[in-house]
Amino acid sequence: MSDPTARVLQLLGLLQSRAMWTGEELAERLGVTTRSVRRDVDRLRRLGYPVRASTGLGGGYQLGAGGKLPPLLLDPDEAVAVTVSLRVAAGGSVTGVEESALRALAKLDQVLPSSLRGEVEAISEAVVAVEGVSVPVPAALLSTVARACRDRVLLDFTYRDRSGEESSRRVEPYRVVTMGRRWYFLAHDSGKDDWRSFRLDRVDPATVHATTFRFTPRPAPDPVEYVRQSVLRSPYRYVARLRLHAPLDDIAARVPQNAGALTDLGDGTCELETGAETLDYLAIETLWLGVPFEVLDPPELKEKVRELGARLAAAAG
Structure with a gap:
C-alpha cells in the first residue's frame, strides 16, 4: 500500500481488531517492510494513540488503553x-x-x-x-x-x-x-x-x-399503534376480557405493548383484552398481573381459572 495515510489508518484498524500483532504479520498485511511498520507505529504515537511494543517470544505491537479515542473503522x-x-x-x-x-x-x-x-x-x-x-x-x-x-x-x-x-x-x-x-x-x-x-x-x-x-x-x-393493533388482531383461538382492580398506569408497565389492549374504566380499574391459543395459557397469564381481577369473557376461561385456583390451593397444602 503506497498511500501512507491510508496505510496508517489500516494499521490502526488491524491493531483494533486483535490484541497482539507481530511486526512481520503487520508488514505482510500492509504489503510493506517491517521498517515501514515501525515508522507507521511512530506516526500513530505522535497522533496520541498508545501503541505498545514488546520484544522476545510472544512480543509484538498492541493498542494500549487511554490516549485519544481512535476513529471508528466500521464495516x-x-x-x-x-x-x-x-x-x-x-x-x-x-x-x-x-x-x-x-x-x-x-x-x-x-x-x-x-x-x-x-x-x-x-x-x-x-x-x-x-x-x-x-x-x-x-x-x-x-x-x-x-x-x-x-x-x-x-x-x-x-x-x-x-x-x-x-x-x-x-x-x-x-x-x-x-x-x-x-x-x-x-x-x-x-x-x-x-x-x-x-x-x-x-x-x-x-x-x-x-x-x-x-x-x-x-x-x-402511527407505526407503533398500528403494529400493536396488528399483533392484537392476530387470529387467536381465544380472546379474553379481564377487569383489573388497579389503575391503568399501574398495569401499563406490566403488559407488553403487543400483549393486550388496556382501557381505563374511570373508577380506579381498567379492562384488559388479550388473546392466546389455549385457555391454560390465558389462565396462567392472569397470575402474572399481580392484582385482583374478574374474568368478563369468555365463560370457559372462568371455569379454567377456577380449576387453576383449586390446583394451586392443593399444591400449597
Missing part, C-alpha cells in the same frame, strides 16, 4: 449493529442509559465516514424502538429495509405467514418497529392496496430487493 454490518443497539437502548429498553445512548448516536454520526453515514441515518430514521428485541434478524436484512424506508423506494420480498405459506410482496416501506421482543416493519402493500405490518423474522433474506422505483409518501398511521 457496514458493524455500523448497523452498533446503531441498532444504540437506537434500542435510546428507546428505553435498557433503563438508565437512554440519554447516554442518544449522545453516543450523535458522536457516532460525527466520526463516521460518509460511506457509512448513510447506513446510520437509515437506521436512525427508520427504527422506532419501543421494547427490547430477543428474536434476531440478519443485519443486512435490517439495513436493506431501513434504507428502503429512508430512500422511499419499493421493496420486494417473499413473506411467510404464521401457517408457513409463502407469498411474494411488493410494498412501500415506512418504519421499522421493535415490539414484544420482535422486529416488525410497517408498509403499504401494493398487492393488497392497504397498510400491513410484517415480522422481519418471517421475511426471506435471500429474496429481499430494494428496487429503483421511488414512491410518493402517503398519509401513514
Whole structure:
C-alpha cells in the first residue's frame, strides 16, 4: 500500500481488531517492510494513540488503553449493529442509559465516514424502538429495509405467514418497529392496496430487493399503534376480557405493548383484552398481573381459572 495515510489508518484498524500483532504479520498485511511498520507505529504515537511494543517470544505491537479515542473503522454490518443497539437502548429498553445512548448516536454520526453515514441515518430514521428485541434478524436484512424506508423506494420480498405459506410482496416501506421482543416493519402493500405490518423474522433474506422505483409518501398511521393493533388482531383461538382492580398506569408497565389492549374504566380499574391459543395459557397469564381481577369473557376461561385456583390451593397444602 503506497498511500501512507491510508496505510496508517489500516494499521490502526488491524491493531483494533486483535490484541497482539507481530511486526512481520503487520508488514505482510500492509504489503510493506517491517521498517515501514515501525515508522507507521511512530506516526500513530505522535497522533496520541498508545501503541505498545514488546520484544522476545510472544512480543509484538498492541493498542494500549487511554490516549485519544481512535476513529471508528466500521464495516457496514458493524455500523448497523452498533446503531441498532444504540437506537434500542435510546428507546428505553435498557433503563438508565437512554440519554447516554442518544449522545453516543450523535458522536457516532460525527466520526463516521460518509460511506457509512448513510447506513446510520437509515437506521436512525427508520427504527422506532419501543421494547427490547430477543428474536434476531440478519443485519443486512435490517439495513436493506431501513434504507428502503429512508430512500422511499419499493421493496420486494417473499413473506411467510404464521401457517408457513409463502407469498411474494411488493410494498412501500415506512418504519421499522421493535415490539414484544420482535422486529416488525410497517408498509403499504401494493398487492393488497392497504397498510400491513410484517415480522422481519418471517421475511426471506435471500429474496429481499430494494428496487429503483421511488414512491410518493402517503398519509401513514402511527407505526407503533398500528403494529400493536396488528399483533392484537392476530387470529387467536381465544380472546379474553379481564377487569383489573388497579389503575391503568399501574398495569401499563406490566403488559407488553403487543400483549393486550388496556382501557381505563374511570373508577380506579381498567379492562384488559388479550388473546392466546389455549385457555391454560390465558389462565396462567392472569397470575402474572399481580392484582385482583374478574374474568368478563369468555365463560370457559372462568371455569379454567377456577380449576387453576383449586390446583394451586392443593399444591400449597
